[in-house]
Amino acid sequence: PLERPLRSLARRVPERLSVSLPLGDEHVVLAHRTAVRRAPEPLVRPRGGTAQVHVVLPAYRAARTLPAVAQELPASCADVALLIDDCSPDETTEVALAQGLDVLRHPANRGYGGSQKSGYARALLDGADVVVMVHGDNQYDPALVPEMVEPILAGEADMVIGSRLLRDRAVAGGMPRWKWLGNRLLTGMENRVFGLELSEYHTGYRAFSAELLRSVPFLRNADAFVFDQQIFAQVVEREARIVEIPIPTRYFREASSVDFGTSVRYGLGTLAVLARFMVDRRRRSWPLLRRPASAMPG
Numbered sequence: 001p002l003e004r005p006l007r008s009l010a011r012r013v014p015e016r017l018s019v020s021l022p023l024g025d026e027h028v029v030l031a032h033r034t035a036v037r038r039a040p041e042p043l044v045r046p047r048g049g050t051a052q053v054h055v056v057l058p059a060y061r062a063a064r065t066l067p068a069v070a071q072e073l074p075a076s077c078a079d080v081a082l083l084i085d086d087c088s089p090d091e092t093t094e095v096a097l098a099q100g101l102d103v104l105r106h107p108a109n110r111g112y113g114g115s116q117k118s119g120y121a122r123a124l125l126d127g128a129d130v131v132v133m134v135h136g137d138n139q140y141d142p143a144l145v146p147e148m149v150e151p152i153l154a155g156e157a158d159m160v161i162g163s164r165l166l167r168d169r170a171v172a173g174g175m176p177r178w179k180w181l182g183n184r185l186l187t188g189m190e191n192r193v194f195g196l197e198l199s200e201y202h203t204g205y206r207a208f209s210a211e212l213l214r215s216v217p218f219l220r221n222a223d224a225f226v227f228d229q230q231i232f233a234q235v236v237e238r239e240a241r242i243v244e245i246p247i248p249t250r251y252f253r254e255a256s257s258v259d260f261g262t263s264v265r266y267g268l269g270t271l272a273v274l275a276r277f278m279v280d281r282r283r284r285s286w287p288l289l290r291r292p293a294s295a296m297p298g
Contacts, residue, residue, distance in 0.1 A: 036082065036102050036103065036104045036122065037093070037097060037102065037103045037104075037105070038102050039096075039097050039098075039099075039100045039101055039102050039103075040097070041100055042081075042100050042102070043070055043073060043075060043081055043099060043100025043101060044073070044075055044076070044077065044078045044079065044080065044081045044100070045075070045079075046079045047076060047078070047079050051129040051130060051153055052079045052080070052126075052127050052128050052129045052130070053077065053078040053079055053080075053128070053129070053130045053132065053145075053149050053153075054078060054079060054080040054081075054082065054123040054126065054128035054130070054131050054132075055073070055077070055078045055080065055081040055082070055132050055133075055134055055145060056082055056084065056116070056119030056120065056122075056123055056131055056132070056133050056134070057069070057081065057082065057083040057084065057096075057101065057119075057133070057134050057135065057136045058084045058086065058112060058115035058116060058119060058133065058135065058136060059083050059084065059085055059086065059088065059092055059096070059115075059135075059136025059137070060085075060086040060087075060088050060092070060109070060112075060115075060136075061088050061089065061090050061092065062088065062090075062092045062095075062096075062136035062137055063088070063090040063091045063092045063094075063095045065136065065137050065138040066083075066092065066095045066096055066099055066101070066136055066138075067095065067099060068138050069099075069134065069136060069138045069142050070099035070100060070101065072138075072141065072142040072143045073134070073142040073143070073145065074142075074143060074145060074146060077145040077146050077149075078132070078145065079128075080102065080123070080126065080128070081100070081101050081102065082101070082102045082103070082104060082119060082122060082123070083096040083101045083102065083103050083104070083136060084103075084104050084105075084106070084115040084116075084118050084119045085103055085104070085105040085106065086106050086109050086110055086111070086112075086114070086115045087105065087106045087107065087108050087109040087110075092136070093105050096136075104118060104119075104122060106118065110223050111222075111223035111224050111225075112223075112224065112225050112227065113221055113222050113223040113224050113225065113226070113227025113228075113230075114223035116133065116218075116227055116231075117218060117219055117221070117223070117227075119131075119133070120208075120213055120218060121219070123210075124210055124213060124214065128210050129209070129210050130149045130152050130153060130207060130208070130209060130210065131207065131208050131210060131213060132145055132148050132149055132160075132206070132207035132208075133204065133205070133206050133207070134205070135204050135205075138250065139204065139250050140162060140203075140204060140205040140247060140250065141247060141248060141250070144162060144205075144245070144247055147245055148160050148162060148205065148206075148207040148245065149207050151243045151245075152207060152208075152209050156241070156243065157209075157241045157242065157243035158208070158209045158211070158212040158235070158238075158240035158241045158242070159206065159207065159208050159209070159212060159235055159240050159241070159242045159243070160206070160207040160242075160243045160244075160245060161198070161200070161201075161203055161205065161206050161207075161242065161243075161244050161245075162203055162205030162206070162244075162245055162246075162247035163198070163199045163200040163203055163244045163245070163246060163247065164200060164203060164246075164247055164248070164249040165183065165184070165187070165199040165200040166199045166200070166244055166245070166246040166247075167246045175249050178260070179263065182263065182267055183200060183202050186201065186202065186267060186270050186271075187199070187200055187201050187202070189271075189274060190229075190232070190270075190274060193274045193277060193278055194232075194233075194236045194277075195236075196236070196242070198242065198244060199244060200244075201228075201229065201232055202228070203247070204228070205247055212235065212238065212240050215238055215291075216231065216234035216235065216238060217234070217287070217288065217290065218230075218231050218234065220287055220288055221234075221288065222269075224266075224269070225262070225266045225269070226266060226269035226270065226272075226273065229269070229270045229273045230273055230288055232273075233273055233274075233276075233277045233288065233289065234288060234289065236277075237277075237281060237289050276288075277289070
C-alpha cells in the first residue's frame, strides 16, 4: 500500500537525493537531503580488492577525540571512512574533514540510532560489501577494524561484534561497576531469549555484511540508544552468523558517557525489545521483525 505514494514522492525529488534499498516496506528511502562532504585528503583510499569495506563513524561533540581516532585508524583498512555528525555544536565536522574523514552532517540532532541509520543507508547506497561502525569518541579501538571485518570477508560471519567481556577486563579498563553489572544481567537475559551464548550485546563496535543489512528493516528502529538491541533482535530473527572478538575497554573523560538515568531507560527499552521478540517472533506481527516486502538488487 505504501509503494504508490512513495514512488510518486520519489519522482518529485532529484535523483541524487533518493535512496532505493530493500529495507522492508520502505521501497524508496529519502535518506539524505544533504550531500556528503568529501575530505580534501582522504585518510583511507580504495583497497583494490573485490569487496568494499566502509567505516561509519557516528559522532556528536567529538572534535577533541577525532584526531586520535584518525591516527589509530589504519589507512589500508577500508575503502571509505564516513563520519555522521549529529548536528554537533562544536567543530566536529571541520576536524573530521581535516583528519581525512568524509562527513555527512545532520541538519538537526537525530540521536545515536538515527546516526546509524544514515551511516548504514549511505554505505549501502555507495556500494559497501562490509560496513563497520567505529565510534567517534574513541571508546573503541579503531586499529581493530581489520580484525572486525576479516570473518565477514572470509565468509565465516554475517555480523562481528567487539566484546569487552569476552575476556572480561572491563572494570580494569574503567567501566563503572554498576554498568558492568547491568551489562552482565541484560546479556544473560538476552542469551536466554535469543538462544545464543554471547558474552556481550551492549558494545558499540559492530560490523555487518551488506547482505545482512539489506535483509533487516533497520530504518524502522528507534533513533535512540535502544536501536542497538532492536537491530540485534532483527539479526537473530534472520538466523545470522555472529562472531565475537575480544576488544579492550576504554573509559575516559572525553569519551561519551551515558549517565545513570539514560542507562536505566536503555535497560527498560532492552527489556521491552526482549518481551516483544518473545511474543511476536513466530507471528511476525512486530514490524521490526517482518521480512522485506521486496527484494531489490544491492
